[in-house]
Amino acid sequence: MSSEPLQRAPRSSPSQGDCPIRGSFPNTSSRKPSTLRSTLLSRSNTAGPKGNRSSGSGLRRGSEGAERTSRPSTFSSRAVLNKRSPLPLARSFLSAGDRIGLRDPTYPGALDIFRGLELELVSSTSPARAYYAQPAIENPNGNPLREFERRALLEAAQGASAIIIEDDAYAETIFDGRPARPLLAEDPERVLHIGTLSKILCPGLRIGWLVTRHPKFSELVSEKQQTDLQAAPLTQRIVIEYLRGGHLDQHLTRIRCDYARKARTLRKAIARHLPEFSVQEPEGGFSLWLEDRPGDPRVSDLEWLSAAVQRGVSFDPGRSFRVWPSDRLALRLCYSSVAEDAIERGVRRLEEALRALSPDKRPGA
Structure with missing residues (x-):
């Protein structure tokens, strides 16, 4: 499997029709400043x-x-x-x-x-x-x-x-x-x-x-x-x-649309390649939180991270976000700077890294 870095997202503005939440943004022209x-x-x-x-x-x-x-x-x-x-x-x-x-x-x-x-x-x-x-x-x-x-x-x-x-x-x-x-x-x-x-x-x-x-x-x-x-x-x-200069509203609209679209793409990729993980559908931000089933930590998040880095991808291990220890394997995936067309490839590499560490556990097993 190729280990070249995933492509970073180019700076772009959402074109008409490519935003999954198009039409839902409020008209800010008459609102007080944020x-x-x-x-x-x-x-x-x-x-x-x-x-x-x-x-x-x-x-x-x-x-x-x-x-x-x-x-x-x-x-x-x-x-x-x-x-x-x-x-x-x-x-x-x-x-x-x-x-x-x-x-x-x-x-x-x-x-x-x-x-x-x-x-x-x-x-x-x-x-x-x-x-x-x-x-x-x-x-x-x-x-x-x-x-x-x-x-x-x-x-x-x-x-x-x-x-x-x-x-x-x-x-x-x-x-x-x-x-x-x-x-x-x-x-x-x-x-x-x-x-x-x-x-x-x-x-x-x-x-x-x-x-x-x-x-x-x-x-x-x-x-x-x-x-x-x-x-x-x-x-x-x-x-x-x-x-x-009045640039902020346009910038916020662009990044909200960009993040919403990437979140949708990432959730679909996770459903295909890591279906055993639960994913909370985000309403904002630029990351997804994944958790395995309780009581089934096949590998540690750090072991998975090490194997993933060897394949050119990375994530934030769940333990970094835990207030108290948990028996659930978890991780945060951030998509802010990753090109949308690289998301599927990245999740596939995560799957390969996990299966290599735990070959007896297949998707959904």
Whole structure:
């Protein structure tokens, strides 16, 4: 089997008729700016591109994103821009030994940070000092929290007098272009709302933000000063000019359509070559989460990964996303930069790698 690298996807715009969700995007011409636009444009208008010094430290006011719904609401809020993930700023509210509630599986970067802070990781349904969630689109499964899950999370936090760390990284990638109302809009004094440009424009920009109306905002600013002296002013100015040029809506429409189409192609390929794996159909993001049947870990995810790399393909092993050990073989497949016509070939190589390690297990066996 050839081991040449899979082709990367060329940059293109969706042509009429080639998008699996064509016609479902909302008309944004009369809508208020998105969270991203409001945050960065307001940042520019109030403090200029010089970034978050301790004297300015972010937005004077933030249009925090509740407008991304048919039930708009606005309120006074404050934000801080960061050139790294804002997640470490949670240490302003948490101490070693505190409990933090999470869903399993979840984002590995958050797990690394919370473990580094020596927090006790507990289920999202357990009492805790803080809760971490990705309500708009979860990583790795690409699905939003359902309304009852959102409500349960808010009630748990209110009952425990806890904060909610709302990671909104993938909200703008939701395929139908209609992200759910952010939790920040429901409880602005309890929710720390985190956003980033990494998932929709360019990871190398290193621009992220945290928006909240929590009374301890000044402590967040102090923590930011210790971890990230100043967000890069040049990249902020570049992004501001890009937003003012009106390019973002077209770009988001293109990537949503592209990701939806690739997700559909990948699911079909998995059904043909790895039918024994369950796949959650994503509603956004750019990855799929696969799990084998419970109690049947024929090989480890790392063994499979090693065999796959030898065949020119790769994936994220499921253990990276697990809060607790599991007896289910799992993996995340990311399709953001892979050409659509290479997806079938890539999944076939994954199948070959797995069958080589476990020849007695055939598809569907």
